[in-house]
Amino acid sequence: MAAKLHCIVLPDVLRHARRRRVMRMRFDFDIHCKEHLRTIVYRSSICLFAILILDPLSVAAQVIDFSNKEFRVPVNTDYWRANPRKGIELKRDSYGSLVVVFNSTAGFSFAKFLSTADFHEAEFHSTADFTWARFDSTADFRWAEFDSTADFPFATFYSTADFYNAEFHSTAEFRGAEFHSTADFRIAKFHSTADFYEAEFHSIADFSGVTFTSSADFHKAEFHSTTDFNDAILPDMLDFRDVKNIPEEIDFTSARLPSSKKRCTIALFGSDIKKIRLNMDLFQLWFPDASLTFDQKRSVYET
Numbered sequence: 001m002a003a004k005l006h007c008i009v010l011p012d013v014l015r016h017a018r019r020r021r022v023m024r025m026r027f028d029f030d031i032h033c034k035e036h037l038r039t040i041v042y043r044s045s046i047c048l049f050a051i052l053i054l055d056p057l058s059v060a061a062q063v064i065d066f067s068n069k070e071f072r073v074p075v076n077t078d079y080w081r082a083n084p085r086k087g088i089e090l091k092r093d094s095y096g097s098l099v100v101v102f103n104s105t106a107g108f109s110f111a112k113f114l115s116t117a118d119f120h121e122a123e124f125h126s127t128a129d130f131t132w133a134r135f136d137s138t139a140d141f142r143w144a145e146f147d148s149t150a151d152f153p154f155a156t157f158y159s160t161a162d163f164y165n166a167e168f169h170s171t172a173e174f175r176g177a178e179f180h181s182t183a184d185f186r187i188a189k190f191h192s193t194a195d196f197y198e199a200e201f202h203s204i205a206d207f208s209g210v211t212f213t214s215s216a217d218f219h220k221a222e223f224h225s226t227t228d229f230n231d232a233i234l235p236d237m238l239d240f241r242d243v244k245n246i247p248e249e250i251d252f253t254s255a256r257l258p259s260s261k262k263r264c265t266i267a268l269f270g271s272d273i274k275k276i277r278l279n280m281d282l283f284q285l286w287f288p289d290a291s292l293t294f295d296q297k298r299s300v301y302e303t
Helices: 002-054 077-082 294-302
Strands: 063-065 088-092 098-102 105-107 215-217 237-239 264-267 283-285
Touching (some): 077 088, 077 098, 283 294
Parallel strands (some): 215 237, 237 264, 264 283
Antiparallel strands (some): 088 098
């Protein structure tokens, strides 16, 4: 009887012992995992802290900030060589000339350039912010390349604004900008929206040979002198509404369609249409304001 009881009890004891060992192993494993997880989180926090605080190209250092700065000397490659900044580099172009490269956001909002601002062939790989900037002397952006947004809203150019052959890969924002001398955009390339809403051109506005791609907005723009769109490649949409008091005829007859041959939709309501020459083989009228009456639309066609 005792032998039989022993045979029954022993397996139960062994099963309970094994179960306790398994539970103990699971408990130890859980503790080990939790400790390991705490270590990972702690080390990750330290790495993140180092990236944010110590890395010169971290989020906190993405803006090269010259906002509100007054430049009394010419801003050119000599200036950047004498005043190096993280995010700015100088390199040689294919002809061996030095050009400046902005690898982070270039913040020049409210800056005042009292002498020449020479950004000839400059490369802006992030946003170029010249909001409310003031250029008292020549602003040279010839052959400049803007990979991201080019912000010039409400900027004032008291001397020549030279954007000859500049290339804008994203939105070019010149809303409310004032050009008191020649605005030279010859053969510039706008790969996205070109926004000149309420811009003021007090001297020659030269857009000859320019390439517009998406849309060009000249709504309420003011032209006080010669305006040239000769040989310009037209955008999908051209907003030319409320352009009044045009001193000299604006001629679009020599403009060209893009390779797609798609006609440009143009909005003209409220403008001095008699001073605007169009080849209607290149255009079709567009009325973005849905509130216009039939008679108001008809007046545009009749003009």
